[in-house]
Amino acid sequence: MCRILGSFAAGVTAPELDAVSGRQRHGGPDERGVLSGRGWSLGCDRLAVTDPGHGSQPYRLRTAPGVLAVLNGEIYNHRELRRRLSARGHRFDDLCDGSLLPALYMEYGPEFAAHLDGMFAVAVLDLGRPRPRLVLAVDDMGMKPIHYHVSGDGSVRFASEIPALLAFDAVPADIREESLDSVLATKTPLGTETALRGVHVLPPGATAVASPGSVLRIGRRAGADGRSPHAGTGVLETLRHETARLTAADVPVCAVTSGGLDSGLVTALAAEELHGEDRQLHTFHLGYQGRWPDAEHTYARAVANRAGTVHHRVDIDPAELASLLTRTVRHLGQPNADPIALSTYALFRAVREAGFTVALTGDGADELFGGYDRVRRAMEVPDGQDWTAAYVDALAAAPRLLRHHLYTPAYRAFINDLGSDSDRIAARLRRSTGDRLSTLSEFETGCRLPAYHLRRVDHLSMACAVEARMPFCQPATVAMARSRSAGERTGKRALYEAGRGLLPATVLRRPKQPFTLPLAAMLAPGSPLLESVRELLSPAKLAQDGRLRPDRVQALLARHIDHPSASDALALWAIAVHELWTEVVQGLRRPVDCAA
Incomplete structure (x- = not known):
């Protein structure tokens, strides 16, 4: 398990790579390895789990000249793959799961990830070709992310975490104006987009290939839909x-x-x-x-x-929650x-x-297994009646009517013209040709x-x-x-x-209950988080931002204080989180304490 980073068809400096690595070193404190050359870089901050004494990254093999690889995650079938690759003449100096990646790539090319069973984000640099190639791949469920940015000249930069990616000089910290609506409508941006313009995340089961002078090609691997020969097992x-x-x-x-x-x-x-x-x-x-x-x-x-x-x-100690x-x-x-x-x-x-x-x-x-109440309620709606509107509203931190009530007229008009994430989800669900449960799943x-x-x-x-x-x-x-x-x-x-x-x-x-924070109680008068949220929702801050009406946000906060409500608390929390995140992003162009 590690943090990975790199660039392709791009000129980056050693201080840049140090900064990128430093911002995600918490995830890989055991060993740092970074290689770079003309137009490329590849690095890893390692958390040693499999064969901890060996397996330094980036991985290289004598039987795979010119191929470098880094891995974030675990490959659970690495022993089986090692036996198969050894029979084809490859030799390995350790038992680390990722060490076999260069050999696997040599045998199967960009399709190598289809042979992996595990949770993984992998980057492979093939420098032995007349035209070098970068291949990125993530597991079928998206357990391990790769965030990336493609510049106007086609150069690619990637990292395991967004703050690390922003340490590349060419990656701007450009907040999408619609990010606030995304957070209130779906609690976080969904899909391959992030809250930052130009910063993307690979979709589950995807392999991406980049070559000099060509666009990054992203495709979903065949079989990356969770099917397997063991589907009938109990x-x-x-x-x-x-x-x-x-x-x-x-x-x-x-x-x-x-x-x-x-x-x-x-x-x-x-x-x-x-x-x-x-x-x-x-x-x-x-x-x-x-x-x-x-x-x-x-x-x-x-x-x-x-x-x-x-x-x-x-x-x-609840007194620690504000710093958390x-x-x-x-x-x-x-x-x-x-x-x-x-x-x-x-x-x-x-x-x-x-x-x-x-x-x-x-x-x-x-x-x-359909454990959410919103799924159960959607399944109970009689055929012929619309079930999508209530289901989509249940995904929100603030229901549609409340969102529109809190938005300034200008921001409400902007979202109406652009379309909300909730609208796109509802349209996607209605377009589905599968049965209702399959669509929801x-x-x-x-x-x-x-x-x-x-x-x-x-x-x-x-x-x-x-x-x-x-x-x-x-x-x-x-x-x-x-x-x-x-x-x-x-x-x-x-x-x-x-x-x-x-x-x-x-x-x-027992009734179903999520593992979470008792938010409504934590935002009650005299509770530890209320003052932090109140500060983040100050009228001056909201007025300067221009997307929310400060008077209506303050009225919502006053209503919650008088009559604590789980739904009001969540809406207030979502706004506060977005405000705090905005402050954090604005500070990411300055040096940060990577140990925090």
Whole structure:
């Protein structure tokens, strides 16, 4: 697991590369490797997980002259691939998973990524050709991102994180004017666009190829739709197999246990696997000092006791939340209005401080098995009636009517002319020719999951030098989920059935609750975050920006203070996060404290 960076058909300086690397060094503190030549550069900041004593990057092989590669992620089938490549004459000096990438590229060219099973972002430079070539590839679910910028002359620059990418002199920090509407309409920009103009992210399952004098060509790999020969395997059998192989590592492994069904299943199966190896799983659960609504300590402890884990309850002092907000916004690189970001960062920080480098999580289950209320409600709408409007509004941090109420007339007219992200999503859903559940699943897993959840998990785990592994996001699990009937895939019925006998009855019976921050309570009078949000929403700041009506934002804040509301709190939080992110971006052209 690492942070990668590079450039192609571009002249960059050594100080630039040092700056890019420095801004994402938190994700790769173990080793730094950067190579550069005329018109190219390639680098990696390494978090050593597989064969920690070897595997320096960029990778080079004598049997693959002129080919350089860097990897962010894990290749779970690297042993099988190494045997296959060795039989073809390639020789490897270590057992690191990424060391085989130059040989794999030599054998299959840009199609090499179709042979990888894992979570990965890979960059390969082929300098042995008459016309050099850059190949970028990401895994089928988009668990590991590559952010990139293409200049007007066709030169390409890329990095694992947006703040690092902005350290290239040729990459501008140009905020899209519509970014505020994107955050309020979908909580974060979805798809391949980011909140910065000209900064993009590769879509899931994509391979991109660049050659001198030609445009960057991006294509989705054949088979990158989660299908596999194992699609008919049972739910519990598949999860057991995928969780077991993700516990294999050359560094300490733990699990995140929220107290819910998804992380509970991963915890129970990981503990089962390690118990068979005479090892005991450590689990981590995060809460907040004091009494707060929706605390899950009891459920998490019940899961841990049932699984026989060494359980760590991490209680954060609410007084720290304001500083955590600044750190998470900086690490995420673009605004994400989900308050879970603070909890996520704090939890992975505790994992690292306890000496663990790999953490298993339950992310992806809701998307694959229809766990969200908005999906259930959309499925219940009778045929012939529109279900998209309510579904799209449920994605928002602020419903459409509230957004338009808060916007200035000029900004409202601008969004009406341009079109909102919510309008584009609704149109996409209505154009779909598949059945309703498939349409919803495709959007949830292919668009929202990578941008909203997986990028957040990647950035905030790696901010603490922790590798997050997700059994639900593995190709076999995705294929298994898609092979289930509509009844099994709605409301996570198949997962509840799989949990019988593994999880406590109290966990299986409890109402669904996300692992998050009790935001409405945290923004109540006298609570720790209210003053920070109030400062970010000051009338002077909003008036200077010109997109929101300060009087109406202040009225919304006053209404929430008088009558705390989860929906009002989320809208206020989204605006505050966007304001703070704007300040962070404006500071990225100045030196930053890379250790923060």
